[in-house]
Amino acid sequence: MVARIPAFPTFLLLSAGLLASCGKGQDGELGVAVIGNASAINERGARLSSPAQLIRSATTEGLVGFDEQGRVVPALADRWIVTDNGQSYIFRLRDGTWPNGKRITADGAAAAVKKAIAALRGTALGLDLAAIDEVRVMADRVIEIDLAAPVPELLTLLAQPELGLPFGGRGIGPMAVKAGEGGARVFTLIPPETRGLPKQAKFAKRARPLRVTVAPSAKAVALFTDGTVDVLLGGKIDTVPLAGRIGLTRGNVRLDPVTGLFGLVVDRADGFLGDSANREALAMAIDRDALLGSFNIGGWQPTTRVVSGDVEDDLGTIGERWQGMTLDERRSQAAARVAAWKGAGRAIPTLNIAMPDGPGSGLVFAALRDGFARIGLSVRRLPEGERADLRLVDIAARYGRATWFLNQLSCAVQKAVCSPIGDERVAEARRAMDPQARAALLAEAEAEITAANGFIPIARPLRWSMVRSGTTGFAQSPWGWHPLPPLAWLPK
Incomplete structure (x- = not known):
């Protein structure tokens, strides 16, 4: 699983x-x-x-870890079983000692798991783990993790570095x-x-x-x-x-x-960026083909979707945005929105985009600057970490399901622009027992989060x-x- x-x-x-x-x-x-x-x-x-x-x-080992191919392998737990309903994972710990010489026991491991989960509250990874209902000791070297609903990617989540289990502040x-x-x-x-x-x-x-x-x-x-x-x-x-x-x-x-998220997050939702249609105008203005073409990497495809179409639970009901519209048509519509805002006597200051240093970021910024200029907006590049209107995000997915993408854009993580309704659908999906019902709820959540236009997708990330x-x-x-x-x- x-x-x-x-x-x-x-x-x-x-x-x-x-x-x-x-x-x-x-x-x-x-x-x-x-x-x-x-x-x-x-x-x-x-x-x-x-x-x-x-x-x-x-x-600092966790219950499980990764090998070089990204497969889950034993770590503190040398074996495990998953119950038929997928709602309980039972781990048997290996024989060994903590850094202070004491035996590794279920009591110590369970306490460490609970502490690691608690430390992740308020993060996207914390939301990924939100279906964990209880971590309990079964025997001297056996712990059980009970779930409110099946989480097929639980082992992958437990292998994350943040779920490493230190003892007395030290790993083993x-x-x-x-x-x-x-x-x-x-x-x-x-x-x-x-x-x-x-x-x-x-x-x-x-x-x-x-x-x-x-x-x-x-x-x-x-x-x-x-x-x-x-x-x-x-x-x-x-x-x-x-x-x-x-x-x-x-x-x-x-x-x-x-897979993952590569695009712009709206970090300041006031003025021109306070309107969802205006934020959509930014997304419509980008020539994604030209942006990716400047890197000359064959096969790298652009996207306008929040969730990757490669994920296992994608129903295929949500496609790329603005299908049937040419780039010129998109830009014309976006420029009309900018002109209407300015025509009402409201100024649009230069928008600041925070992004990492480096030649690749320079290519991305040049394409964004050109696209936004075509609709009447000017932009300025700021160093990563500075307060800005927009922020370039480049995050690889930790597992291949829609929930990873949607949790990254939840109101708990992205404070400026989010979709409370989308978050509600994700929470309902987390509790759903039927895989088809869960996927349908996640599709609804994607539609809501997409409509909020708090994230402007560009392509899948690159890792080299x-x-x-x-x-x-x-x-x-x-x-x-x-x-x-x-x-x-x-x-x-």
Whole structure:
């Protein structure tokens, strides 16, 4: 009962390459660069940056985890069963000890699960977990998670880094971390017998340390280019032109088949943006084909939908918006709305768009600026994190169902513009026992949230990595997720 993995788009298949079974760095440390802020190593709490999620998952196990292909694998729980009605998951914990030397027991694990869930309240991931009714102890090493209604993606959710279970503020692996040279961190696999697992023959020979450097995109790419590292993780659309310049021709770039949200969120709903029809005018003005074309990535398709059509529970009743209208017709209608607003004596100040730094963001902004200018609006680019009217969001889905998309745009998460009615339909779907009824409610929710025009979709996100030929432990992932532990294992 795991969420369906989305199919590979054509352009991802073309970029994929078979990795050899052995390669550079296997006799010593494997160098890994992660695009991001070096402060990620010290991040705590439930709201983590992408590099901090990577570090958390390597050092703090949850009940389950992910392998390199995005499949759910055992972690603190070495086995589990799901009841026939899909409303109860029973986990048996492995034999082992917490960091303070005490045995891992159901009491401690259940308390840690409850604490992790409580810390996520008010977040989209917290809404994903809202159907959890009770976490209870069944036996010394057995816990049960009861659900108000079936959640087919529960195991995928429990594998998220935020559901890692520290004890006394510390995780129990599967990796240990220490400071390295030049600001890097060295991650090493903890011997299985130390973690309560069977001893593995030749463990010392098969396990290699990882030298991980979290750095801004230009530095991270430079580390890969000069051979300092063999793996580069964390690439998004803001940095994808860097990958195209140096890696695509050599076959080092790996593109992940992710779904998710890539577009503009309305963060200030007053004045011109206080009207849903005006917000729709912005969505109508964008030439998505031209925007994506500026990246020259074959097969990357635009979208005007809030929910990806690839999700398992999409009924197909909601299609792309403005079908039958040309771009010129859309822009003409949008320009008329802008003119009517101005004609009533109401000024429209320059709209501020907050977005990440990077050459890819520059291409996105240029396309947005051109589209909005065609309907009589001017825009200004602000750094990511600054208060703005619009914000570029680029988030990969954590599981392949409509609820992920709708929870991201809920009133609990997006404060400026949301749909309370859409949230009500999602809440009803969460309690629905029949899959068809649930899907119908989610389709209604999508229609309501789309009509609010608080989010302007552009395309599916892009996630890219660079991997030197012969490096093992890496695979393309539907979640854009590349855990560190598999990279530390050498092939037998």
